[in-house]
Amino acid sequence: MDLIVEHEGKPYPVAFRSLVQIKDALPTSRAVVTDENLARLYPGFLEGERVVTVAPGEASKGLATYERVVRELAQSGADRKTAIVGFGGGVVGDLAGFVAATYLRGVPFVQIPTTLLAQVDSSVGAKVGIDLPEGKNLLGSFWPPIAVYADLGTLRTLPAREFRNGLAEVWKYAYIMDAPLASALEGLTQPGDPRLEGVVRRCVELKAEVVGEDPFERSGRRAILNFGHTIGHAIEAVTGYGAVLHGEAIAIGMVLEARLGERLGITPPETTALVRRTLGEVGLPTALREGSDPDALLGVMRRDKKATQGRLAFSLVETLGTCKLYHDVPEDAVLGVLQAG
């Protein structure tokens, strides 16, 4: 059964299909945006398509690539009825979505997420955008797709590190919203695991529930999804985007934010221990690298979009499977956790 995500009266389905079925379901007039890795791995899917291919990696989520893609679309005569189909990971999805949101003031958008992270997170929730040299995701929009189609089979070609990267977000849903999911996930480390489809569906359901309640990230509800992200984003910013993958950074962030919750009397110590153990078993990093600078990390956090007037906000786990956004977290508690590593 397809899952339905609500977006302000514009619901869209998230459907699990094979690539062959997906090709049949796509709008007739379309242009596919993908990256070179996908183009090499899935030539059959792209055969006969109008395709714009970008280089793999975060650098493609920038102004230069955006300009090339929209100009290629214009030169190929794409019109208001041409759906933009993002076939790839979160980079392609965010870029293609931003192209769809802006080309001719908005054209239909279809997502075909091919990484675990994109299937459980970035393809759901309508956030699209690109980076500026001044910072990540600074140019963007909310632009719901008309449909999300995912083929779990595509995860089998993902490099192991990218699969683990997505598992960090999967575990996040268990910690903040769904204790039974944590039990279901124990020992899941491979894309061939038969439990994966149920797990991915459950994560989409959980994300759909949150974004349906707070589609434009205004009420604070959606901000609970940021568990591990306040510290994680700071790690990504300080290390220069790319060196540490997003999932790796938030894995460290989740362990440290669980410790922070524990310091503040919010997170039970056994939950912190579970977060650390389960992420470690997946093969994700669970501590800051040697030589990390706590003051530099704190400096980035002060600029976090959840911080208001210099006060830090964190989504903290209360008991396994529940969490809440806490404003006004004291800086010395955060610094203490960062210094302890």
Ligand SMILES: NC(=O)c1ccc[n+]([C@@H]2O[C@H](COP(=O)([O-])OP(=O)(O)OC[C@H]3O[C@@H](n4cnc5c(N)ncnc54)[C@H](O)[C@@H]3O)[C@@H](O)[C@H]2O)c1
């Ligand atoms: N819009 C949102 O709500 C949201 C949420 C989370 C993250 N994001 C964004 O997502 C991006 C990260 O996404 P990502 O982790 O998917 O990275 P990515 O898109 O860079 O993909 C990771 C790598 O895997 C390769 N790849 C993709 N699918 C493959 C497959 N099936 N087989 C083999 N290789 C494959 C890609 O070519 C790339 O090299 C970031 O830019 C982040 O800001 C957006």
